[in-house]
Amino acid sequence: MTGAIRVGVGGWTYEPWRGVFYPEGLPQKRELDYAAGRLTAIEINGTYYGSQKPATFAAWARAVPDGFIFSLKASRYCTNRRVLAEAGESIAKFLSQGITELGDRLGPILWQFMATKQFQPDDFAAFLALLPKEQGGLPLRHVLEVRHESFRDPAFFALARKANAAIVLADSDEVPVIDESTADFSYARLMRAEEQIETGYDAAGLDHWAGRAREMAQRGDAFLFFISGAKVRNPAAAQALIDRVGRP
Template sequence: MTDGRTGVGIGGWTFEPWRGTFYPQGLKQKDELAYAASRLTAIEINGTYYSSFKPESFRKWADAAPDGFVFTVKASRFCTNRRVLADGGESVQRFVNQGLSELGDKLGPILWQFMATKKFDADDFGAFLALLPKAVDGVPLRHALEVRHESFRDPAFIALAKAANAAIVYADHDEYPLIEADAADFAYARLMRSMEDEPAGYAPAALDDWAAKAQAWRKRGDAFVFFISGAKARNPAAAIALIERVAK
């Protein structure tokens, strides 16, 4: 079996403290994505959680990134922040059909993030997973689930995710449950503990550990690792440091 690829990056690419630190002084804002995509191997698009975009935006983003780069896309909150998930079919279709297919082979998994107050209900969650399409406009879709309530530590949840080939996000956070389960043929991690007093966000030994994890995940398929929140100003440096390690 051939190893999968590893996509490592950050959440979004527009953040003022990155200007003059990650981004060179004087770089035009319109050129920030192209610069970020030249240094990283993946970016999680977060703006799609809050609002929809036109197909032209996705096409422009794809054109700014080199071959082999991957964009994962955070699903709309209107799909996941609801009392009855099974009622979200129209929102799911609206989200998927806004232009994601314009990313083409640069489209990575869709991230479905659930609020920390959302509890596991097997019937409702199973019905929600059935709403997730396997492709849009001929472009295959993969799905990753980030759950934030302890009730999801349930074998029934893992079984549902496995049946749908949906990855359970490896969420490294002080307050959210860490559920380690090989539910899909790819892995998705969100690392949220970068520290301001570490130049690369994480201590070298911690980055070595994350690299080992990423390489292990890659043995069974693609692995996506994103540095999100924490000391956000340090996250690009953290991603670059991890990219260097997984390339060895």
């Protein structure tokens, strides 16, 4: 069964977007509503740096239309540690902060590891065993963003596949590009937006990722986020890709 393709950016509060993506004079409190009307997903990065209140998640859910999805970047305290097997308490704290208030707007959870973190099979297996399949009755989908070459290992792919955890496909020169399907959904982070290109990526690049998105969707839901690069261009890049792949 073909999955849905959702495309977005990281966050929605970014001053250089005002007057470029957001109309001049748009109140800041309406920025999420505006962005959600033009994108189909947003990756929330604030959850990486600190916890949020249940009421905040509930307000975010109310601000977006049906079918819109938030992915959440997991707390750095879960992943930025020497022994991942000891992350259980931090994982439980992150998952219990009120994310279930997002309801059916809750998408994948992104677990990002430091660029210096190397693959240690036993420790990583122990970490994956700590990730629950549901929280408060809501199913959870987990995404792994690994940024060290040691993860380019069939043993890592096998662990991710066993856990039904997706591995980030990064479009970047800064991190390993791991193009491996390990879950019943896919997740890409596209980091090559260029400021001199109005849509961030040129037409050929957007066409390429539209094709890849359709391929991903053959295996289940596909999530693609324009992250970093020339960040001011990322909303335009996302909208241009949505024009090519359509809305769910």
